[in-house]
Amino acid sequence: MNDVTPAGILPCQSIEALIAQGAIASLTPFDADQVQPASLDLRLGERVWRVRASFLPGMGRKVTDRMADVAMHELDLTKGAVLERGCVYIAEVQERLKLPAGIAARGNPKSSTGRVDVFVRLLTDHSRAFDDVAEGYDGPMYVEIAPQTFSVLVRTGTRLNQLRLKQGKPPLLDTRSVGVDLSAGMAGFRGRRHAGVIDLDKEDGHDPRDFWEVLEPRRGELLLDPGEFYILASKDDIEIPVLQAAEMTPIDPSVGEFRVHYAGFFDPGFGAAETDSRGSKGVLEVRSHETPFLLEDGQTVARLVYEPLTARPTRLYGEDGSHYLRQGLKLSKHFKAWK
Structure with missing residues (x-):
């Protein structure tokens, strides 16, 4: 360099x-x-x-x-x-x-x-x-x-x-709020507490019903139970320009008794029209704190922070295929499709 x-x-x-x-x-x-x-x-x-x-x-x-x-x-x-x-x-x-x-x-x-x-x-x-x-x-x-x-x-x-x-110290180009989608009948999953072992090198090798239960919110609301783990989806599609990368960061805990507790990297081209004509949701891993919390459809739960790349990458997200390309609400690659 x-x-x-x-x-x-x-x-x-x-x-x-x-x-x-x-x-x-x-x-x-x-x-x-x-x-x-x-x-x-x-x-x-x-x-x-x-x-x-x-x-x-x-x-x-x-x-x-x-x-x-x-x-x-x-x-x-x-x-x-x-x-x-x-x-x-x-x-x-x-x-x-x-x-x-x-x-x-x-x-x-x-x-x-x-x-x-x-x-x-x-x-x-x-x-x-x-x-x-x-x-x-x-x-x-x-x-x-x-x-x-x-x-x-x-x-x-x-x-x-x-x-x-x-x-160096890349400048922050943009910060965007990420809301949660609780409008659909099947809006998320909650982890089962006493499930079996997940082999993290085995793709499409586990029955999701053994590890997850489906969540069906009422009136666009979901009650988060303390200590439970939830998989939810973003309200809007996420798009990362090809000359940028982004990181999902948790919001200030003072806005609610929950946390999107895994900050995630988003590669250049994720959800972008150049690589993904239909767009992609962001999957949200949510854990409630000590107090039950009522989450509402569209509520802000995280933020995306965008930073520049030093150069255009020679390959973009999804060019060679990806388990999460054009994703909506989706479990990890370790599980078979929900039926």
Whole structure:
């Protein structure tokens, strides 16, 4: 990267250049589909630890330095391991970074991870905040995994989160409110508390009725029960221009006793006429807080924050097909279509 490159999110060709330069390395060869239009999928390594508490290493300390204080036992991911709901784990990530000056990064759960209520956060050495990777960071990466509603089966190579790289400090181009759609007869799903295990590498392999119940709002309203997990859809289609990327962020909790608690990345071209002539809804992963809350049709539940790319990506969202292309209300790719 050089000084004339504008501030912004790096597109796929710039991420591939960083891989070629060794600024992003891996213990194993990169997968052919690992680089997305404006992000890089991260893969679990060989080991995961059950820990008694979440933590941040803080300045001057490595993740492994703190692990001795909180680790309870180690699991071998090469054989596959079930991560139990209600427990917290720290796993190795296969990829490591040696970022050039001026390049920073941010982690985020993949869409499919958020839709099964698995809380995922990126950890790096010396970090004082989850998900944010400091400019010029040189070192390994780890991921904190906390399944909330379902226990999940993962293994070496499972992709739970993704990394977005950026040059400089990209300006915020726009912020748009996202409302919830409660107008349809089948307006959402609620997770079943005592369901089986979800294999996170198995697509179209689970009967959704074993894990979800359908929600049918009355009079355009839905009562959110404390501690329950909901899949809902945005009121309007979401469109991401091809020279921008966006992140869905939670709104101020003071507007209601709920939270869209997985901030999601939206790649350039998502829902855009150039790649998606019919448009795409945003899927919302909603959890209520301690107090029941009555949600209304069209109510604002999140915001989209748009940032520029440094260049047009050589591939756009959905060009090679996607499970979530032209989506409406849709469960994660792990489930068969609802019938």
